[in-house]
Structure formats: C-alpha cells, structure tokens
Amino acid sequence: MVFQGGGCVYIMTNKYNSVLYTGVSSELISRVWDHKNKTYPKSFTARYNCYKLVYYCFYTHIEEAIAIEKVIKGSSREYKKQLVNAMNPEWKDLYDGLLEE
Numbered sequence: 282m283v284f285q286g287g288g289c290v291y292i293m294t295n296k297y298n299s300v301l302y303t304g305v306s307s308e309l310i311s312r313v314w315d316h317k318n319k320t321y322p323k324s325f326t327a328r329y330n331c332y333k334l335v336y337y338c339f340y341t342h343i344e345e346a347i348a349i350e351k352v353i354k355g356s357s358r359e360y361k362k363q364l365v366n367a368m369n370p371e372w373k374d375l376y377d378g379l380l381e382e
Contacts (some may be wrong), residue, residue, distance in 0.1 A: 288346030290353060292336035292365060293326055297358050298372050300329040301361050305350040307343055333374040336365045 289309040293302040293316055302325055306312035313334050314320075319327040326332070339344040353361060369375060 286343060287335050287341050288343035289339050290346050290350045291334060291338075292353075292361060292374070293331040294335050294365075295330045296333070298329055298333075298335070299351075301354050302329070302351050303350055303353045304328050304330045305343075305346045305368065309337060310376075310379055313379070317376065320363060333372070334376045334379075335369050335374070337352065337375065337379075 288305055288307045290303065290305050290312070291309060292315070293304065294300060300315075304312065315325075316326045316334075317332045321327060338349070341350065353364070365372060
C-alpha cells in the first residue's frame with residue numbers, strides 16, 4: 282500500500298493499551314512492520330512495546346496527514362481513545378487486515 286503524494290496517520294499501542302503512539306507515514310504497511318519488529322530498537326515504540334496498530338486514517342496529501350498527526354499528538358489521551366474506539370472498539374490489531382486489502 283503506497284500512496285502517491287498521500288499519507289496515513291496511525292496509532293500504535295502495547296499489549297495492555299496503556300501506551301499510545303501517534304505517527305504518520307506514506308507507506309503504512311512497512312512502517313507498522315518496522316514498529317512490530319523493533320527495526321529501530323531505541324525508538325519510543327520499541328522501548329514501550331507498541332506493536333498493535335489500532336487506528337489509521339488515509340489522506341490524499343502527505344501535508345494534510347502531517348497536520349492531522351500534529352493535532353492528534355497535541356490532543357488529550359481521551360481524544361485519542363475516542364478516535365480508536367470509533368474505528369476499532371475492540372482495540373484489535375488492524376495490521377493483518379491491511380495485508381489482505
């Protein structure tokens with residue numbers, strides 16, 4: 282799944298859904314794979330075991346995705362939980378579903 286000029290905002294969490302990480306990528310599948318496999322062992326997601334993709338939203342332009350990511354990062358934990366609950370109320374790992382598309 283590669284976007285031509287577009288991008289995706291996503292939220293990762295750990296086993297207990299106690300840590301939330303918000304990111305942006307133009308290549309969601311490979312970026313989430315990096316998180317899951319701790320490609321960057323000193324990164325936030327590696328240190329806090331954030332391996333579950335629980336939210337994502339695609340945007341036509343990467344600039345829009347970056348702007349939305351900043352808004353989400355600056356928002357409360359409750360707001361982030363509402364985003365996840367609206368899309369994924371069971372907080373399942375959505376990564377495998379991306380591979381099937």
